[in-house]
Amino acid sequence: MQKLGASPIHADVLLCILCALPTFEALFATVRASKAFHATYVQHGKRVLNSVAFNYVGPALPLALQVVRYDMHPSPEGFNTGPLDNDHNTGLQVEIKDVYPLVNNAKVVAEWENLFSSRKKDMRHETSQLTSLESWQFRKAMHRLMLYTRLFPTDEYAYCITSNSDCVDLNTKLEKELLTQQEFLSDCFTNELEQLREVATFAIEIIRWVDNVDSCDMIASNRDFTDIALSVGPAVILECYKTLGFEPLTETINKLCTDTTPEYFEDKSSRPLLAGYLFKSVSAVLENRGANDHRSVTLRIIDINTLREESCSQCGAESYIGGLWGKTTWDYLSLSSQILGTYLFPSLSMFMKGELHRNPVEIKHVEALLVKTPFKEIYEDIYAKNLKLPAWHDRNDDYWICQSCLTQFINDHLHLWVIMKRKEAKERIANDCWYGYNCRTQVHKLNHAQQLNHLCEPTR
Numbered sequence: 451m452q453k454l455g456a457s458p459i460h461a462d463v464l465l466c467i468l469c470a471l472p473t474f475e476a477l478f479a480t481v482r483a484s485k486a487f488h489a490t491y492v493q494h495g496k497r498v499l500n501s502v503a504f505n506y507v508g509p510a511l512p513l514a515l516q517v518v519r520y521d522m523h524p525s526p527e528g529f530n531t532g533p534l535d536n537d538h539n540t541g542l543q544v545e546i547k548d549v550y551p552l553v554n555n556a557k558v559v560a561e562w563e564n565l566f567s568s569r570k571k572d573m574r575h576e577t578s579q580l581t582s583l584e585s586w587q588f589r590k591a592m593h594r595l596m597l598y599t600r601l602f603p604t605d606e607y608a609y610c611i612t613s614n615s616d617c618v619d620l621n622t623k624l625e626k627e628l629l630t631q632q633e634f635l636s637d638c639f640t641n642e643l644e645q646l647r648e649v650a651t652f653a654i655e656i657i658r659w660v661d662n663v664d665s666c667d668m669i670a671s672n673r674d675f676t677d678i679a680l681s682v683g684p685a686v687i688l689e690c691y692k693t694l695g696f697e698p699l700t701e702t703i704n705k706l707c708t709d710t711t712p713e714y715f716e717d718k719s720s721r722p723l724l725a726g727y728l729f730k731s732v733s734a735v736l737e738n739r740g741a742n743d744h745r746s747v748t749l750r751i752i753d754i755n756t757l758r759e760e761s762c763s764q765c766g767a768e769s770y771i772g773g774l775w776g777k778t779t780w781d782y783l784s785l786s787s788q789i790l791g792t793y794l795f796p797s798l799s800m801f802m803k804g805e806l807h808r809n810p811v812e813i814k815h816v817e818a819l820l821v822k823t824p825f826k827e828i829y830e831d832i833y834a835k836n837l838k839l840p841a842w843h844d845r846n847d848d849y850w851i852c853q854s855c856l857t858q859f860i861n862d863h864l865h866l867w868v869i870m871k872r873k874e875a876k877e878r879i880a881n882d883c884w885y886g887y888n889c890r891t892q893v894h895k896l897n898h899a900q901q902l903n904h905l906c907e908p909t910r
């Protein structure tokens with residue numbers, strides 16, 4: 451019997467095996483584990499790296515490589531804005547130094563894809579349920595967004611808050627900036643531009659969600675806030691989402707613009723070089739092509755024909771995808787309206803039964819409790835501790851309720867949960883007021899509110 455790797459046929463087989471490996475981790479483990487594989491790798495390193503990179507990153511690889519290369523040479527001149535044939539680009543070769551950043555960026559894009567899929571396509575799964583075409587389109591658009599946010603604004607000066615004294619210069623800068631952006635975008639097909647706009651819109655939904663949950667109202671107080679946030683790129687936005695706060699954004703801005711202060715976002719002066727970030731330029735390019743039509747659904751990432759309305763398990767009302775709440779969505783997201791942000795945190799107390807939400811003593815206690823407790827936990831408790839009222843269906847694995855049912859659910863149960871928590875903590879509970887949660891005296895008589903318990907059913 452021949453030694454492994456000794457004949458040319460063996461070498462071909464070994465090369466095929468290496469090229470088929472799904473991740474770089476698997477590749478490097480294999481190469482380390484066997485001399486024969488190592489020898490094959492030494493001989494055909496480039497081919498193997500490219501093949502594994504494609505297996506891992508997918509058809510968005512050329513774009514992904516451009517992002518990585520830009521990071522290595524971050525100058526606008528170092529980036530080739532000439533025509534890029536994204537799908538058949540053979541000029542870009544993966545090198546060993548690309549692997550680490552390539553993998554990191556691909557992980558960010560994959561997390562975004564999971565998020566996008568669960569909010570836009572299939573709320574039942576937290577991992578991506580996009581078809582291979584949808585996934586490819588999403589990844590391309592997300593990598594393109596990464597690249598765009600690295601390239602633009604071309605000058606960090608855009609982040610500075612400056613006086614309007616130098617208006618002439620500013621106008622020239624602005625014009626030049628927009629032209630460069632449009633030049634970059636004009637290399638994209640119309641569907642690619644639509645999809646870029648789609649992922650950017652989704653990124654802004656996420657920014658709004660963080661703003662909602664964080665309840666710092668950045669968006670309300672600074673009109674360029676979403677533009678600034680979008681411009682720092684998908685990785686930072688994802689970090690904000692995962693930490694439910696804007697610290698990663700602030701840190702990035704501080705690095706970009708050295709004269710920023712902690713009050714950077716409180717300064718309401720406009721940042722003209724960032725206003726309408728990405729959207730303005732995409733629209734301009736589409737306008738030039740006579741293709742700026744927001745109704746063109748055929749160009750979207752997710753095939754609209756595969757989507758169906760879902761119905762609420764409690765009331766049966768039909769709802770758009772991602773508009774229902776259930777096991778995968780409790781922690782999650784709002785869409786365009788204020789949706790769930792208002793549910794997770796102290797403002798939940800506003801939905802309490804009867805007059806309770808106007809009881810100044812009670813509201814303070816409840817808010818203090820809610821700050822410490824994610825809604826998911828409250829929801830679990832209501833079922834696990836038998837607080838659920840009979841009017842509500844039992845849960846099963848496929849239990850999804852609409853916004854208004856969720857509000858009603860909180861209204862029906864929150865006071866029961868609070869009193870249960872209080873009993874668990876062995877707190878002293880005052881005697882019940884006869885009028886229970888409907889008592890009006892609790893609203894304006896502090897003494898009364900302090901001396902009696904109102905988290906109970908009215909008895910008269």
Ligand SMILES: [Zn+2]
Pocket residue numbers: 762763764765766767851852853854855856
């Ligand atoms: Zn409902």
Ligand SMILES: [Zn+2]
Pocket residue numbers: 883884885886889890891892898902904
């Ligand atoms: Zn009372």
